[in-house]
Amino acid sequence: xxxxxxxxxxLLLTPMWWSGLPAKLKGLFNRILLPGTAFDTRExxxxxxxxxxLRGRTARLIMTSDTPNWFFRLVYKTAMVRQLRSQVFGFIxxxxxxxxxFSEASEAKPEIIEAWSNKVASLGASAG
Numbered sequence: 465x466x467x468x469x470x471x472x473x474x475l476l477l478t479p480m481w482w483s484g485l486p487a488k489l490k491g492l493f494n495r496i497l498l499p500g501t502a503f504d505t506r507e508x509x510x511x512x513x514x515x516x517x518l519r520g521r522t523a524r525l526i527m528t529s530d531t532p533n534w535f536f537r538l539v540y541k542t543a544m545v546r547q548l549r550s551q552v553f554g555f556i557x558x559x560x561x562x563x564x565x566f567s568e569a570s571e572a573k574p575e576i577i578e579a580w581s582n583k584v585a586s587l588g589a590s591a592g
Contacts, residue, residue, distance in 0.1 A: 465496045473522050474558060476548070479569070480529035480536075484544050493552060502556040516557025523553050523561045526584065528569040536565065 468474065478489055485493075499505050499514070507515035525548060529536065536542060549561045564587065566572075566580050 465498075465501050468496070468518060468521075469501075471521060473524070474553075475524050475526065477526045478528075480527050480531065480544050483531070483540050484547070497552070497556055513555070516555060519557035521558045523558050524564070524587065525561055526564045526566070526587075528566045530568055530570050533565055533567040536567065 478486060481487075484490075496502070500517075502518055503514040503516055505514045509515060525545065527544070531540070545561075545563050545565075549559075549563075553559065553561050564583065572580070
């Protein structure tokens with residue numbers, strides 16, 4: 465939690481498991497995103513939700529999956545991204561959440577992996 469409190473930009477790099485967050489990552493969120501540090505249940509927003517305490521930060525999600533990107537968008541309706549954007553990061557005040565999705569990861573050829581590495585390096589160089 466200390467690292468989240470001093471940071472200006474958060475990078476979350478994770479695989480997608482069964483169309484969602486890996487259990488250990490969700491457990492980490494459960495342990496560190498607590499009332500009084502990530503949100504305040506005593507103060508409410510205009511919509512009656514707890515006040516987010518980590519405003520002013522941005523985030524980047526880099527996710528890998530075996531699900532083709534078109535299928536993830538069309539059939540799954542980007543469920544994991546929506547959950548992270550609204551119900552995790554948005555809830556605690558971290559916006560916007562930019563997303564990079566590397567799909568069909570298990571069968572990726574070396575040249576595809578190299579392109580992904582270059583993309584991540586480019587994102588890192590531009591701090592976004």
